[in-house]
Structures are given as structure tokens and as C-alpha cells.
Amino acid sequence: MSTLAASPRRRIDLDRVFIAVCLLVPLAALGLFFIYPLATVVRRSVTEPGGTIGFGNFATILHSTSFWRATAHSLTMSSTTTAVVLLLGLVVAFALRRCRVPASTLVMGAVTLPLLMPSLVQGLGLIFLLGRNGLLTKFFSVEINIYGFWGLLIANGLYALPQAVLIISAALRSADARIYEAAEILGTSGWRQFKDITLPNIRFGLLSAGFVVFTVTITDFGNAATIGGDYSILATEIYNQVVGQMNFNLGAVVGIMLLFPTVLAFYLERVASQRQFGASSDSAVPIVPVWTPKRDLPMTIAAWLIALIPVVTVGVVVFASFVWLWPYRFDLTFRHYAVKVAGGYDPLWTTIYISIVAGLIGTALTFSLGVAMQRLPRQLIKPIYFVCMLPAAVPGLVLGLSYIFAFNAPGTPIYFLYGTAALIALCNVFHYWTQGFLTTVTGLRQVPASLQETAACLGAGLPRVMRDVVAPHMAPTIISVFFFLFMQSMVTLSAVIFLITASVSVASVSIMRLDEAGFTSQAAAYATCTMAVVIAASLLLRILLAVISGKTTKP
């Protein structure tokens, strides 16, 4: 066609410019909002009280008994939780994937419930059940001290169980039914099949789940704050150093100490998950379990019982928020919804705003970086990929602390961001960057290269290929990433705890403050509102995905 040949030079440049923008904007953002703040943590950790550079802070911390006690507590608590959660996660995942369990969708929904709420909700639920005024405590009139190791173990276990179940069931899904048919014909018993085929095949999935659970629990702050009691762990230690004693530099040192186990666990998790999922083949025949009462009846009971725990814990929080005076007067009321904390429901609205902004920014940045990386030479891709993996290894508390150092610095050009909702949104984007980025990259890989090439041969420039070919293909991925970032931003506490100000605060902080002040029922009411928003978002996500898949693919 004759209209085509005009000014080839200009259009080459346009494509180049497009790629450069797609690459440089996310990289600049990563540099300013992730690398630079983390560098300030390192700098502050080696800045001694007199202002000199040295390892004095490290010496102070390493000589303090409270640090070693917190470290020992953190390691004990996280490894115990990991062991318990792995076992329960394996039971649930095996029941859902390899057994005939009635209402398996409900079981999955129940187990993943804690993903939809701030981690302190589990702590609150336990307090309502087993605390000094707990339902069970009063009913059985026993004295249990739920604050401390045991409470933390249960709360963190509930919080980490969904992740373990998701990873292990993904590992269980990738197996080939023909292997089991071959074993069956060889006369292998069910238990032997589990021991000799199933377990060895998912060992890397189990490892991967184990490291994720360990990381999630050792870095979590919400549960420790509500139900940890006097059982100090590293996360609370950082918070106390910074907020309680204003020892910012000592907090930085503890933060760096916390980085060691998380970075190591994260690295091992990556290795394990690549081993697990690298080798699965497309031609595998999926396993359709047959009803086997001897196996399925006990598994059903076990899975239902495990699923009941999060339902009861969360349900009791919702219920308690409507009860006149827990646990003495069970008249239903809305009086706890008139919250007495500063700002009332403003923080909830702020959180919704922050979460939408974080979702939009994060989706746009990961998408454009993913697009640019597909067109970069291989030697450039590796380092960028590495940097994009780092955020997953950085505990939220450390990231939040790093933002204080980087942005609460009067005299720097970026000081204006401090105390704004935008900065909290950005902090959330980079806190959850790795998962969003990986999802986007996986989605982009599934856009057939030949489609983009066809469009190019038909005369489409890069922006047009993105709009007409890539974006429609990526719509489910883009929407999922947006909602992932939205929901995480709605419920996160650890990073944002350092970034709130008197005027800009978030919902999870309000819940924590209400609980700290003894208004437990109001905390429950606030948590219920937050959960309602997140559950609504997750329903909206499902509807959107269903609409999209109904439009372009086979039903």
C-alpha cells in the first residue's frame, strides 16, 4: 500500500523511544523507591551516635540480651509454625487435589480466607476465643494465657496456611495420572504410592512452601503486635527500637539482621520452586481421584476440621463486632461501629484510595517493564530480573523504616513526598513488587510471539501492537495484578506502620490502635469493614475474570 512508505526514519525512532520509556520509568522508580531507601538503611546502621561511621551500632545490638532473646524467639516461633503449617497444608492440599472431598471449593475458600484480611485479625479472633475474656475461656472457666508463644503460633499458622496450601496444591497438580496408573498395575498400595511417588515428586514444592511460611511468619508484625504479649520477636524489636525508644539507627541494625534469614529463605525458595515447576510437561494427563472411602473419609474430616479454624477465628471477629458486651451480653448492636479512634473511618477511605493508586501504579510499572524486557538483550535482562526479585526478600518493617530514612529528610528534593498517601501507595507497590512483576512476566510470555509479529508485518507500530494485541491478551493478568496490589495494600501493616502521620493513616493501623487502647470490639468492627472491602474486591475480580474469559475463549 502506498500510504505506508512515508518517513520510515521517524517511526523507527518512535518505537525506540517507546521501549526506552517503558524501561527507564520503572527502573528509575525502582531506584528511587526501593534501592535508594534500602541504601539509607545500611548507611544509618553504620552511623554511630556521635555521627561517625563504624560498626558500633552492631556491637551494641550484638551485646544486648534483648536482641538475642528476640532472635531466639523469632527462630523458634517461625520454625515451629513452619513445621505445623507444612503438615496441615499438606493434608489440606492432598485432600483437595488427590481425594474426593465434598465441598472442596468451600474448604479452599475457608483456608484462603486469611489472605483477605489484615494479619492482626487472626490475633483478634484468638483473643475473642481464648483471651482473658474469651468465649472458650469463660465457658470452660479455665485460665489460659494466649498472649505469647502459643497465641502467636496459632495466629501465624492461620496467616501462613493459605500460602502453603496454594504452593503445595500447585505442586500436586503438576503430576501425571499415567505414573499412578503404572504403579497401580504394578500392584502398589495407596500408601506406597503416596510415599514413593507423591512425596518425592512434591519435595521441592514442600521446600518452597516451607521457606515461604518461614519468611512470612518471621517478618509478620500484625499478629505479634496483637497477641505476642511479652514474647518479643525481631519484628517487634525493630518497632520498639524505632517507635518506642527512637533509636532509629539501632532499628536499622536489627532490620539488617532480619534481612539475613529472609534473604536466605527467599533464595532457597526460588531454587526450590524452579526445581519443582521447571520440569512439568504440557502433555501430562491430569489426575481424577476415584472415591476411596478408606482414604477419603478421614481426609474429608481432617480437611473440614482444619478449614473450620480460620472460619471460626474470622467469624468470631465479625460476630463480636455486633455483640453488646463480649462475652457477657450477647445482644446485637451497631454501637462498636461508631469508632472512637482519631479520624474515625477516614483511614479506611484513605486506605481504599491508597490501594487503588498502588494498584494502578504497580500494574502500569510492571507491565511496561515486562514489555521492555522482552525486547532487551539477554545480558541486560538478568540484572534487572535480579533487582525485581529483591523486594520479596525485604521484610515490610525494613522497607517502611527505609522510607523514613529516605523521605523524612528535610532539605532533600523528595521530602515533599513524606507524609502523603502517594508515598504509602508507592511503598506498597515496591513491597509487593516481586509477585506483581512475576505474574506480569508470566502473562507476557503467554502472548504468542507470532501474533505480535503478524501485527508488525501488517504495519502496526509498537504502541499499536501493545494496544491491539498484547493488552487484550493480557487483560486477565493486568486485572489480577491490579487486584493483588489493591488487596495487599488494603491489609498490609508492617511497612506502612512507619509512614502514617496524624492526618494520613490506614485501616490496619486503626485496628491496631483500637486493640492497643482496649477497644477490642471496635477493632473487630473496623476489621470487619476492611474485610468487607477486600472480599468485595475479590468477588469483583472473579466476576471480571469470568466476563473476560467468556468473551474471548471457549466457555
Add this chain to the structure above:
Amino acid sequence: MRLDLQGVGKTFDGVTALESISISAKAPEFVCLLGPSGCGKTTLLRLIAGLTAPDMGRICLDDTDLSQTPARERGFGIVFQAYSLFPNMTVAANVGYGLRIRGETPARIAARVTELLELIQLPHLADRYPWQLSGGQQQRVALARAVAVEPKLLLLDEPLSALDAKVRVELRSEIRALQQRLGILTIMVTHDQEEALTLADRIVCMQKGRVAQIGTPQELYHRPANRFVADFMGISNLIDLATAQSFAPALLAGRMASDGTIACVRPEDIVLTPGTGAQVKSVQFLGHISRLLLDWPGGELIVEQPGETALAPGAQVGVGFSSGKHAWVAAS
């Protein structure tokens, strides 16, 4: 419209994919790039399309060097093996996409789409989405999309490989008819020698990143340039010079000193006579022909006879070679 490739070469991470390829083709030719997987034929097609840049050599269209022209400005049409229809667009939108990019008016796009859908005999499917179509229908739409913009060159990357055998044969003749009707210079990549034989005006047979032979289907079949081409194009009996001297002296008649050292004898050019000399080892019945495997003193021979054969495994037969039907080819 004339396409010239001059000494084109390409390496990937130090591995040579293509080495000094020189080909010329002129509209309305249909050229097949034929070869086994890994011979570089798809890479060559991508170089012509502009999806990959060559390391060496020039690609010219009507004496214009294309090296500075990106794929989207070359104005070529391309069809891939995997249909590659845009899943979010209807059939009509897919066919009209190239025209939309060129900023044509909706009325003209609609008219052209209707015209093309009639040409591929799918006018009733205009509002369907790709997933509602069969493989053969999808590939017809992909073809219509490629020719909608009146491309200077039509590039086909194994367009029939993903289809069922029957649909493949149908679509084969449709592609040929469409190409002849539009008179577009067409280059098709295939690994299927039968496809190349039936479709192409000329075949470029490729071997390990080089051109092994360029010629008409008849030339490649009857006068292969070397052992590779002889072996790849159909079934052949390859008999070396020493064996021929001992057991098939008839093949030596008219052989020049400059000829190659391997005789390529097609299975249909071997005549079986009553007598002795070879023994039938096995018989395959293929419907229109029977294929016999013979134990012959010079090695095994494959012979084809029309229809059914009366010969059974174990039978003794005499072997004769039709004169002038074989070719002496180079050993490499």
C-alpha cells in the same frame, strides 16, 4: 516485484544458522523453502519478513535495500503455522486489521473484507471469533488477513502443518489458486516435500543453513544435485559407483567423468522381471501402489509397482533399471 537475496548470513550466539544464501525470485512465482527442521528455512523467512536482522548480505526488493526498513513498513503479508488470529477480534476485524492500521475508511475496509471473505468462501463467518472456527477456517482467515493489504510479498511459515491431512490437501490447492489469481510473489516454508512438489514453481532445498539446490520440482526430483537432496525429495535408491559396476552396469551407460559417484534411482524406475537376482523381503500395500523391499546383492532396494502386486515375501525376481531415468549425484 522482484526479491533478491545476496550472500545473506545469520548466526545465533556463535552458531551459524544461515551461510551466504543467494536467491532471486520474481512475481508471480511460488517459491518453497524446503528442508528438515533446523536447516534455517524459518530463519530465512524471518529475515525476509524483517522480524530478524541478517548479520551479512543484502535483501533487496526491486533493487531497494530493505536493511533499514522494519517489518511493519515492508508491506508484506505473513501467515504462521499457529493461525495467529487476534483472539479478541472477530473474523472481519482480523481481516480488516491491516487496512485499519493504514487508516482506510470504514466503508472501504468493509467492502474489502466482504470481497476477501467471499474469496475464501467464509462470508457467513464474518462476526465469529477465532475460537469458534475450525483449524482450516482459521488458516483461511489468516490468509485473507495477509492478502487484504495487497502485500508486495506473501510469506507463509508452514501454514499447513497444524492441520489434518485432508484439510491440508484442500487448503493446499486453495492457497495455490489464490496466489495465482492475485499474482503475488509467494515464499513458503515447509518441511513436507510433497507439499513443496505440488505447490511450488521453484523449490529452494536447504541443508544445514546453506542452499543445497534451487530448481523446479521436476529438476529436484529427477536431477538432485547431491545425496542430501536425493534422499530428502521422495524415496530413492542410492547406489554407489562400485556397487553399480558390480551389479547394475546398465546404470553406467552415458555416465560422464564429471558426474557424481552415487546413482539415484527412484523406486518407480526399477523394473521387476520374472527370474532371479533378488528376493522380496517385505511388501507394503499403500492403496494406489505397492512398495516392495528387495534383498539384492548390492544392498536393499525399494521398488514401487502400481496397484496390488502378485509378489509375496520370499519370491525370487529379476531386477532391471530403466535407462536414462536415474541421476548421478555428488556424495555430499
